[in-house]
Amino acid sequence: MLFMGCLVLAFSSCKPKNAGSALSGDAAAKAYVAPGKYDGFYNFVSGGFSGQMSVYGLPSGRLLRVIPVFSVDPEKGWGYSEETKPMLNTSHGFVPWDDLHHTELSQTNGEIDGRWIFGNANNTPRVARIDLSTFRTAEIIELPNSAGNHSSPFITENTEYVVAGTRFSVPPDDANGDVPINTYKQNFKGTISFISVGKEDGKMDIAFQLLCPGVNFDLSHAGKGKSHGWFFFSCYNTEQANTLLEVNASQKDKDFIMAVNWKKAEEYIKAGKGKKQSVKYAHNVYSDKNHSATSEIKTEVTVLDTKEFKDICYMIPCPKSPHGCDVDPTGEYIVGSGKLAALIPVFSFDKLQTAIGAKDFIGDYDGIPVVKYESALYGEVKKPGLGPLHTEFDGNGNAYTSFFVSSEVVKWNIKDLKVVDRVPTYYSVGHLCVPGGDSKKPNPKYLIAYNKITKDRYLPTGPELAQSAQLYDISGDKMQMILDFPTIGEPHYAQAVAADVVKNRSLKFFKFDDNQHPYATKGETNARVVRQGNQVHIYMTSIRSHFAPDNIEGVRVGDEVYFHVTNQEQDWDVPHGFAVKGASNAELLIMPGETQTLKWVPDRSGMFPMYCTDFCSALHQEMQGYVRVSPAGSNTPLTFSTGKTAPATEADPVKK
Ligand code: K7E
Ligand code: CUA
Numbered sequence: 001m002l003f004m005g006c007l008v009l010a011f012s013s014c015k016p017k018n019a020g021s022a023l024s025g026d027a028a029a030k031a032y033v034a035p036g037k038y039d040g041f042y043n044f045v046s047g048g049f050s051g052q053m054s055v056y057g058l059p060s061g062r063l064l065r066v067i068p069v070f071s072v073d074p075e076k077g078w079g080y081s082e083e084t085k086p087m088l089n090t091s092h093g094f095v096p097w098d099d100l101h102h103t104e105l106s107q108t109n110g111e112i113d114g115r116w117i118f119g120n121a122n123n124t125p126r127v128a129r130i131d132l133s134t135f136r137t138a139e140i141i142e143l144p145n146s147a148g149n150h151s152s153p154f155i156t157e158n159t160e161y162v163v164a165g166t167r168f169s170v171p172p173d174d175a176n177g178d179v180p181i182n183t184y185k186q187n188f189k190g191t192i193s194f195i196s197v198g199k200e201d202g203k204m205d206i207a208f209q210l211l212c213p214g215v216n217f218d219l220s221h222a223g224k225g226k227s228h229g230w231f232f233f234s235c236y237n238t239e240q241a242n243t244l245l246e247v248n249a250s251q252k253d254k255d256f257i258m259a260v261n262w263k264k265a266e267e268y269i270k271a272g273k274g275k276k277q278s279v280k281y282a283h284n285v286y287s288d289k290n291h292s293a294t295s296e297i298k299t300e301v302t303v304l305d306t307k308e309f310k311d312i313c314y315m316i317p318c319p320k321s322p323h324g325c326d327v328d329p330t331g332e333y334i335v336g337s338g339k340l341a342a343l344i345p346v347f348s349f350d351k352l353q354t355a356i357g358a359k360d361f362i363g364d365y366d367g368i369p370v371v372k373y374e375s376a377l378y379g380e381v382k383k384p385g386l387g388p389l390h391t392e393f394d395g396n397g398n399a400y401t402s403f404f405v406s407s408e409v410v411k412w413n414i415k416d417l418k419v420v421d422r423v424p425t426y427y428s429v430g431h432l433c434v435p436g437g438d439s440k441k442p443n444p445k446y447l448i449a450y451n452k453i454t455k456d457r458y459l460p461t462g463p464e465l466a467q468s469a470q471l472y473d474i475s476g477d478k479m480q481m482i483l484d485f486p487t488i489g490e491p492h493y494a495q496a497v498a499a500d501v502v503k504n505r506s507l508k509f510f511k512f513d514d515n516q517h518p519y520a521t522k523g524e525t526n527a528r529v530v531r532q533g534n535q536v537h538i539y540m541t542s543i544r545s546h547f548a549p550d551n552i553e554g555v556r557v558g559d560e561v562y563f564h565v566t567n568q569e570q571d572w573d574v575p576h577g578f579a580v581k582g583a584s585n586a587e588l589l590i591m592p593g594e595t596q597t598l599k600w601v602p603d604r605s606g607m608f609p610m611y612c613t614d615f616c617s618a619l620h621q622e623m624q625g626y627v628r629v630s631p632a633g634s635n636t637p638l639t640f641s642t643g644k645t646a647p648a649t650e651a652d653p654v655k656k
Contacts, residue, residue: 030473031483033060038503041435043448043496044103044117045469050489051098053119053130058435058446058496059471061485069128069137070098070121074586078137081588082562082597083517084286086295090142091280095124101492102153106197110157110224110329110440114501116202118153118162125149127164127195129202131288133507138286141204144173144279144301145191145211151220151233151325155197157440161207161262164193165217165233172211173279184242188214191303192233194262203285208269210260211305212313213366214240216249217258219324219390224440225331227349229263232334234318234325238365250340254317254373256365257325257336259352265304265312273309274302290516291594307367314356315365316347317373324390328399329440333378333414337388337401344388344401346417348378379417384410389430390493392437394444394474400437402429402449409449409472411479423479425470428452434474435496443498447472447479450491457484467491508572510593517595519564524548529640536561536638542576542590543568544617546642547610550625554638557605557631563588566595577613580627587613602629 033039039057042064047054051071055064072079072088079088079096088094098121106116116138119128125146131138143149148167155162169188171177179187189211196207216237223230238255241248268274279301286293306313316336324337334347354360355375362372387405394400398420401410407428411421431450435443449470458466466486473480512522521527521539527548530537536559541548547565555561565578569592578588580600588596602608612623630636 027480027482030480031059031061031471033057033062038499040499041446041496042499042502043433043494044105045450045487045494046100046103046119046492047488048101048467048490048492049099051100051121052488053100053103053117054488055135056469056485058448059483061469061471061483063488065135066488067130067135067137069119069130070100070126070140072096072586075589077586077588077596077598080586080598082599083292083595086293087137087140087284087286089284089295090124090126090282091144091297092124098123098126101150103493103495104153104155104162105495105497106159106202107155107157107439108159112436112439112495112497112501113159114497114505116159117495118155120149120152120164122148122150122167125164125166127153127162127204129197129204131202132502133505134288135506136286138202139204140282140284141195141206142281142283143193143206144281145170145189145209145277145303146193151192151217153195154220154222154231156222156231156262157224157228159197162195162197162204163220163222163231164195165220166190166192167216167218169214169216172277174277181242184214185240188240188242190215190217190235192217192260194265204283206281206301208265208274208302208304210265210312211303211307212258213368215256218322221325221327221438223327223331223349224329227327227331229261230349231260231262232325232327233258233260234322234336236321236323250321252320254319255322255338256315256370257318257322257334257347258368259314259316261312265309268304268309268312269302274304277301277303288510289514290518291510291596292517310369313368314352315368315370316352316376317370318345319343324388326391326393326438328393328414329395329442331440335391335399335401337391339387339389339404341388342383344381344384344391344412346378346381346414347376351378352376381412381417381419384412384419385422390432392432392434392447393442394434394437395442396444400432400434400447400474402432404428404430404452409447409479411474421477421479423472423481425449425451426457426484427455431491431493433494433496435498445473445475446496447474448494448496450487450494452490454486458486469494509570509574510591512568512570512593515566515593515595517564517566519562519597520595521564521566524568524642527640527642529638531638534559538563538640540565541568542566542578542612542623544574545612545619545623547578547612547623547625548642549640550642551644552626552640553628554636555602555627555629556634556636557602557629559602561600561602561627563598563600563610564595565590565598567592569593574616575614576616576623578610579613580610581608589614602627605629605631605634
């Protein structure tokens with residue numbers, strides 16, 4: 001029973017036998033990208049508890065960018081500038097952190113189109129859309145009736161919908177949630193949100209929600225090709241336990257994959273069968289026109305109770321506590337990865353349809369028909385490894401499954417379900433990624449393993465060691481490890497795409513003339529300082545290598561000072577930064593043509609230096625200025641200037 005021992009002992013990992021260096025001679029050349037040369041692929045990696053998304057080049061593993069999404073980022077002023085604060089607004093108020101597990105690139109006709117990438121927030125349930133022309137978060141929508149938004153943000157093949165399923169079932173938002181926890185079976189529900197995505201602008205909206213039995217929805221993937229119109233969700237805790245899930249949610253031999261006919265659900269919604277429910281959720285949108293975000297609290301959602309509509313959802317038994325739920329490029333095969341299962345079941349979409357047509361059910365689960373396991377099953381991969389989690393595809397008829405417990409990636413053939421290759425990971429792999437590996441058209445040059453533990457792979461860095469990714473060349477029959485690279489936060493799912501699909505969309509700078517920010521300052525001659533009661537608005541410009549104004553007097557203790565800084569540059573890669581001493585938030589990092597605002601409430605009188613934080617020119621270190629702060633009630637006149645160096649005169653208040 002080594003197998004169970006391994007699992008029960010805190011689900012820790014077994015070290016593979018031939019652990020150690022597994023690199024052969026030509027590996028370095030395969031991962032080498034010469035200085036000055038571009039990588040062939042972008043890799044968008046979830047940051048887990050960092051709340052952010054990071055972008056790497058492959059095969060080099062170069063970190064290109066960390067995109068702030070759900071967590072504040074002082075480096076970029078995300079969540080600190082007045083313009084970005086609304087992006088982190090929720091029905092709970094400002095939430096500065098979350099846990100981002102899955103990334104999903106937008107698709108057209110089942111192929112990655114390079115327009116947007118989505119990310120999920122697990123803790124305070126939200127879905128974000130990142131615009132790949134700016135590599136910035138453009139929109140965040142909160143999800144009502146939801147908790148632990150884990151089976152998210154997976155998309156349909158034309159990005160019609162992004163889905164989001166609850167990991168934690170909870171009482172619905174309009175019900176009394178103040179109930180005993182052990183009333184789970186009566187009071188707790190799972191919901192799945194279908195978020196529509198605007199065809200042109202990508203704008204998200206909760207189209208409808210499905211009210212489902214109280215279980216844990218873990219992961220999901222959309223059908224594609226022949227199974228377009230369906231969605232598949234893995235569920236665990238079908239025992240409906242509310243405590244000690246490691247034991248109590250591991251009782252049944254089989255949990256479920258829930259198959260959802262979302263086209264049917266759409267029909268019911270169109271026919272007005274949905275019920276309006278009053279809820280509260282935030283919808284936050286960032287505009288590149290006024291360089292500002294708005295947050296709107298919405299109060300209604302349309303819900304379909306799946307109990308009342310017998311032809312939307314079907315349960316497929318799946319051994320045992322399934323995690324990954326992956327659909328192959330043809331859309332025919334659905335792979336469930338049971339964390340506690342000793343095999344991998346592969347379901348057939350055609351067989352599922354036949355079974356549904358013939359009502360080949362073995363009963364129902366909380367009102368949802370349960371299809372007979374054998375009737376939906378294509379076959380099983382026998383003894384593939386220990387602790388299967390996630391599967392990706394290469395489009396050549398092969399699947400790659402990660403095994404957490406036995407720390408390996410196993411390649412198997414979808415048709416005959418035979419294992420054809422296996423390689424160790426270091427250590428305890430979670431998600432896998434093949435470029436396009438969950439689309440209709442994978443680009444199977446590489447496979448990346450995202451590992452939970454690195455142990456001895458890197459130099460020690462105190463109690464916490466790096467999380468890491470490992471890159472494998474899968475272009476031949478045998479997988480070959482060619483690179484280790486550490487990641488930001490804990491990596492879960494990731495997406496990768498050929499660089500050409502994204503790189504030419506990349507914006508170089510914001511056009512100055514298009515800047516509609518209400519506090520934009522166009523041209524240095526318009527730089528000024530305006531007092532409105534205790535608010536002081538500084539219309540500031542930045543250009544290599546000075547601010548205007550750079551001398552400001554007459555600010556008083558107790559004032560609210562707003563530095564509205566407009567970067568006047570119109571060239572690629574010339575941001576300016578802005579910081580002022582004693583500010584309790586962060587810097588601003590302002591792109592060319594953009595306006596950003598830092599709020600500052602000086603807490604004492606005195607002299608306060610401000611400066612540019614981004615090394616923008618040879619005279620960057622000269623890009624600085626002063627704000628003089630006088631005591632509350634002082635009558636120091638409000639003045640501002642740039643380049644005025646006349647010495648103080650009798651008229652100056654300081655001399656009086
Ligand atoms: Cu890490 Cu997709 Cu949250 Cu599996 S999940 S590993
Ligand atoms: Cu502007 Cu440094």
